Amino acid sequence: MALNFIWIFFFLIAFVIGIVKTFFLGDAQVFPDMVNSTFDMAKSGFEISIGLAGVLTLWSGIMKIGEKGGIVTIISRLIGPFFNKLFPELGDKHPAYGPMMMNLAANMLGLDNAATPMGLQAMSEMQKSNPNKEVASNAQIMFLVLNASGLTLIPISIMVYRAQLGAADPSDVFIPILLATFFSTITGLISVSIYQKINLWDRTIMAYLTGMLTFVIGLIYWTHTLSPEDLSLYSKVSSNLILFSIITLFLLLGMRKKINVYETFIDGAKEGFSTAVKIIPYLVAILVGIGVFRASGAMDFVIAGIKWFIEALGINSEFIGAMPTALMKPLSGSGSRGMMIDVMKNSGADSFIGRLSCIVQGAGDTTFFVLAVYFGSVGIKKSRHALACALLADLAGLIAAILIGYLFFH
Numbered sequence: 001m002a003l004n005f006i007w008i009f010f011f012l013i014a015f016v017i018g019i020v021k022t023f024f025l026g027d028a029q030v031f032p033d034m035v036n037s038t039f040d041m042a043k044s045g046f047e048i049s050i051g052l053a054g055v056l057t058l059w060s061g062i063m064k065i066g067e068k069g070g071i072v073t074i075i076s077r078l079i080g081p082f083f084n085k086l087f088p089e090l091g092d093k094h095p096a097y098g099p100m101m102m103n104l105a106a107n108m109l110g111l112d113n114a115a116t117p118m119g120l121q122a123m124s125e126m127q128k129s130n131p132n133k134e135v136a137s138n139a140q141i142m143f144l145v146l147n148a149s150g151l152t153l154i155p156i157s158i159m160v161y162r163a164q165l166g167a168a169d170p171s172d173v174f175i176p177i178l179l180a181t182f183f184s185t186i187t188g189l190i191s192v193s194i195y196q197k198i199n200l201w202d203r204t205i206m207a208y209l210t211g212m213l214t215f216v217i218g219l220i221y222w223t224h225t226l227s228p229e230d231l232s233l234y235s236k237v238s239s240n241l242i243l244f245s246i247i248t249l250f251l252l253l254g255m256r257k258k259i260n261v262y263e264t265f266i267d268g269a270k271e272g273f274s275t276a277v278k279i280i281p282y283l284v285a286i287l288v289g290i291g292v293f294r295a296s297g298a299m300d301f302v303i304a305g306i307k308w309f310i311e312a313l314g315i316n317s318e319f320i321g322a323m324p325t326a327l328m329k330p331l332s333g334s335g336s337r338g339m340m341i342d343v344m345k346n347s348g349a350d351s352f353i354g355r356l357s358c359i360v361q362g363a364g365d366t367t368f369f370v371l372a373v374y375f376g377s378v379g380i381k382k383s384r385h386a387l388a389c390a391l392l393a394d395l396a397g398l399i400a401a402i403l404i405g406y407l408f409f410h
Contacts (some may be wrong), residue, residue, distance in 0.1 A: 005106060006368070006387075010289035014296035021297065033295045041291030045284035051241050057269045059117030062250055063099050064268025065261055069253025084207040086189075086198065087139040089129075096125035100143060102246065107365075108151055119147055120275055120377050127378040133232055134381045138196050141386040142189075148390040149188040149397070150365030158358050160228035161341060167349035176355075176404045177362035183217065184364050184397030192387040242308050275377050282376025285370050290331045318410070319402045321353035326360045326398050331366040331390065337361065356405035363397035 014034055021027040022223060083090070090096060103118035123140060132139045136144075155177045162170035193200050200206075214350055226234065254261040293299065307320045328336040343357040367390045373382055 007285065007289045011294040013298050015294040017296040017298055017301070021100045023222075025308070035292035036293050037295035040078075041287040042284050045287040046280060049276060049280040049283055053273055056117040056272040058121060058272070060121055060272025060275070061265035061269035062247055063102075063118065063121045064271070065254045065259075065264050066098060066246075066250035067095060067117060067268075068259050068264055069250055069257050071250060071253060077295040079208075081204050085202055085205050086142055086193075088198070089137065090126070090139050094125070094129070096122045096143075099125065104146065104151075105242075107147065114373050116373070117272060119143075119374060121272075123374050123378050124271075124275065128381075129334045132405065133379060135384055136375060136383050140375075140380070141384060141389070142196070144370065144386050145188040145192050145389045145393060146185065147367045148365050148367045149181070149185040150363070151185040152177070152362060154178050155362040158340075161337075162344070162349050162358060165341070165344045165349040167344075169355075170349075173355055173358045175410050176359045176401070178216065179404050180217075180359055180363035180397050180401040183400035184393045187396035188389055191392050192385070195385050195389065200272070219292050236373075273369040278379075279352070279373050279377050282372045286372040287332070290368070292329075293331075299324065302327060308361030318352060319356055319405065321347065322356040322360045322402075322405075325357045326401075329364055330394050331369075333369065334364040336366075352405070352409050355409045356402065359405050360398060363401040364394045367391060367394055 018030045018034060079097070079101055083100070084092060087094070099118045099121035103115050103122055103132050107115045124145060126137060126140050126143070127133065127190040128256045130140065139188075155174065158173065159170040162173070190200065192198075196310065234359060254264065303320065306323055307317055310317045310320065323338050325339040325343065328339050340357045344351075344354040347353045349355075367387070371383060371387060371390065375381075375386075
């Protein structure tokens, strides 16, 4: 229902702005631009889905080997008590726990290509125990919001862009990004827990959260002792080593269980390819809506309105330069990345606004993309409170990013 409203809103606002620009401002190009954007974004949606098909086919096959090899049992022993509290309707040793945990771990390490297939696998497993197939379950909503909050421990891609654009210290945004995305994730977790009446003061939940916080603080301390070159090297090597180790571990577990590893992989790969095909209509729909909204100039009007409001309150408005990145981030990862790069090119990678754009980029994930792909892959039509909680997490991440940016670099 929420996506339906947002999608219609994009088109109606674009149409109104197009009429105003064409007949009152004399801009004859706005409607051609909007129509062209529908073709461009439809093509992009299809290309993304086809690109995802190969990766999804691979990782669905790998996950099927891990599932039959007993990885779910192993992971359930490690995080079962915590997940049982956050996902009470799934119970013990649910098949979704394995891909769910690996999806969250891959997101933290910035392994997007591995995270998405694992997330879709987790969503598929949860859908099997969902009594109402068209309505998102509590467990699916909690998982999606945690995913959309974008918790990333090592934002290597952002640091690479900063290095390419001449930043003196590409890793100087590392700690600010980690703090901002941490606030985003915690907000998402709390908002969903309140809605679903989950007791966050439970001893088990508090123990796991304390352990995670300790790990994050330790990681911050360790990375702070490294040079930018060493940090980039360690991030690259450790991320890919962990990823390949997972594949090897699954194969070994499959051999130990004496299953036909190859045939098991093929069975899982077929499911992955089928899921990739299902995603195409949902992805094309959301990207076309976003493209029309951008091409109409609606984004520029929103930015101008925010700037006027902030200046009317007498608040420092330097952060407004990062707002295009912030507003684009929930809609399009490539769009927000382009905004971030554009700011660094025009204002300098080491300028306040250049650094702030990087923090904003790393503070959250592409919420509408995640919602469309994850729910679309299993045919969910009613997202309930998922979008509201995810956008609240985005807002918390944005506010944290701005405040932390001023604290560190202004």
